[in-house]
Amino acid sequence: MTLRTISALLAGAALMSGLPAFAQSYQGRDSGDSASSGAQEEGGEAGTRSGGRRLAVQPYIEASQILTAQLSPGDDVVTYTQLAAGVDASINGRRSAGTVSLRYERNFGWGNASDSDTITGIARSSFEVVPRTVTLEAGALAARTSVDGSGANVFTGQNNADFTTQTYSAYAGPRVQTRVDDVEVTGQYLIGYTWVESPDVVTANGNAVDVFDESVSQQAQARAGFAPGTYLPIGVGVGAGYFREDIDTLDQRVIDANVRADVTVPITPTFAVVGGVGYEDVEVSSRDAVRDANGVPILGPGGRVVTDEASPRVIAFESTGLIWDVGVMWRPSRRTSLQAGYGRRYDSDTFYGSFSFAPNPNTNLSIGAFDGIRGFGGRLTNSLASLPTDFDVVRDPITGAVVGCVNAVTGGSCLDGLLGSIRSSVFRSRGVAGNFSRRVGRYTAAISAGYEQREFIGAPGTVLAAANGVTDENYYVAGTVGGEIGRRGTFTVATYANWFEGGFGANDLFGLGSSASYSHAFTQSLSGRAAVAVNYLDSDFTTEDLKTASALVGLRYGF
Structure with missing residues (x-):
């Protein structure tokens, strides 16, 4: 394991980390975050908590026996002895909140x-350095994924597959929120680092897959504005944003800087028309690869191309000029919010929208x-x-790997869609994602689904x-349901499906899987575990479909 791997993991684990989605101005409408209008979101602290200090730390060790049978294309049966150690922790205090697994x-x-x-985990946290004014937030992810010859990157339920790789990401930054009279002033800065180990896969014709290596991304925003009915009948705000991502492969660079003014025009007490206009400068550039005498790019370790540092920087995309949007905002109550709009950005049409509905705390x-232009690291x-800062991690019961979703009554989230393709090229990402979660007594259920298009x-x-x-x-969909059975038992059932349509030739992929697990507490510290799982993978890269079935029995001791 390299130093950068350890650094990424320690950064996330130490901070128990996270940073809330940018809500305003164009710097917030990046790939992966729900877009919003120029109207300022109330508070901007989705997922944070208040109240007395509550700290829960659950370290554990496990010993399990696993059997995996390949049903297709072969009939191999292999067994593993798995030893694992981990920690699940959460904190809920007046100035701090977070979850780490x-x-x-x-x-x-x-x-x-x-x-x-394998090391896997996910973390998100926040800490108020200055109460109600300055908050430090950070987060991290370590995930095992499967990569095939199309460049498709999906969460894996397989042990020791030749095409698996590790993805690491960590980020941190401060957020400021204060008031000057009736003017609300907000600002954020985020710096992130993402690294993907080389999966050592090739395309159908034997060429190395163009796989993302590493990147550093930075983004900042500042905004000042007042609500309708304070100084004017309408609300007015002004803001600025900046994003930059430096990608190691071919020294790619994304720079997006903008300034913007927005207005909120109330029509009724719960309905308003919103809009904004501004100026944006976007540039995507890169260098070329080192080539041999025949002009063929030279490959370095892991099959990645070697950057020619002496080659000139070439512009891949640029857009400079006016940006605008117009939309509506509907907030009939604190538990229901709808925003939708249309505008122009990147010299083309853009659509944004968000809807949230929480009729009760459960x-x-x-x-x-x-809609946004990012590299793989900035997107992640x-x-x-x-x-949110308060969530339950969904793990594969056989491998223990993070499977892509977290559950939270404040709003779940899936990472399946954002992994998508793992190619190194910068892309414009457009799509929609949704999540529904429900807690009834001792049971919790959640379902997430989404669609993403990446134009490289x-x-x-x-x-x-x-x-x-x-x-x-x-396209992806994932669902989980779990809860208690009696006084000593707990169960979880999880299912996922992933459809990937690659644009680089015949490179489509369909993945489907389901698992069920049961845990029974013998004592306060010792519990027994049993699980079964089936996985199916249909890829154009292989001549036959891959079908596997797995089973696990084991013991867990919690400290």
Whole structure:
């Protein structure tokens, strides 16, 4: 494990991390976050909590025996002995809130099965440095995923698959919120780092897949505005935003700077027309790869192209000029909110919208549309930032890996859609995502679904030119239900489906899986575990579908 891997994990684990989704101005309408109008969201602290200090820390160790049978294309049966250690922790205080789930596991293969070790986890937290004014927030993700020859990247339920890789991401930054008379002033800064281990996969014709390596992203925003009925019958705000992502592959760079003014015109006490106008400067650029005497790009470790640092920087996309949007906002109560709008951005049409409905403390429905230009790292850190601070992590009961979703009554979130394609090229991401969660007594259920289109951007005359204008599409749905059985038992049932339509030739993928697990407490510290899972993968990259079934029995000891 490299130093940058350890740094990414420690940053997230130490901070128990997170950063809320940007709500305003164009810097908030990036890929992965629900877009909003120029009207300021109330408070801007979705997922934070208040009240007395409550800290829960649950370290544990596990020992399990796993059997995995390949049903197709072969009939291999392999077994593993799995040893794991992890910690699940949460804090709910007057100035701090957060959740972290971190796990290390070691698989010892029997017979033809190979050994492996994995670190997985997800975290999100916030801490008020200055009460109600300055908040430090951060987050992190460590995930095991499967990558095939199309570049499709999905959460995996398999042990020791040759095409698995690790994705690490961490971010942190302060948020400021205060008032000057009746003017609300807000500001945020976020810095994130994302790294993907080389999955060592090739395309159907034997070429190395253009896989994302690492990037550093930064974004900042500032806004000042007042609500309708204070100084004027309408609400007025002005703001500015800046985003930059530096991607290691071919020294790609995304810069997006904007200034914007917005207005809110009340029509009724619960309905308003909103709109905004501003100026934006967007630029995507890169260098070319080192080439041999025949002009063929030279590949470095992991099959990634080697950047020619001496080559000139080439513009792949630029858009400078007027931006605008107009829409509506409906808030019949504090528990219901709807925003929708249309505008112009990136020299093309753009649509945005969000809907949230929480009729009671145990039910939440949220839907959001997004549109933005980002690299894989910037897309990932922004979507991690939208997680609430209070959630339950959904893990594969066989492998222990994070499967892509978290559950929270304040609003769940799935990461399946944002992983999508793992190619290194910058892309414009457009789509919609929704989540519904419900808690009834001792049971909790949640379902998430979404769609994302990624249109890749590549500079002419460079290796990435072939990707320019190519579009990938990703559809996903995931559901979980769990709760208590009697006084000592708990269960979880989870199902997922993922459809990936690749634009780089015949590169479609369909994944489907389901699992069920049961845990029974023998004592306060010792419990027994049993689980079964089935997974199905249909990829154009392989001639036959992959079907597997797995089972686990084991013990967990909690400290």
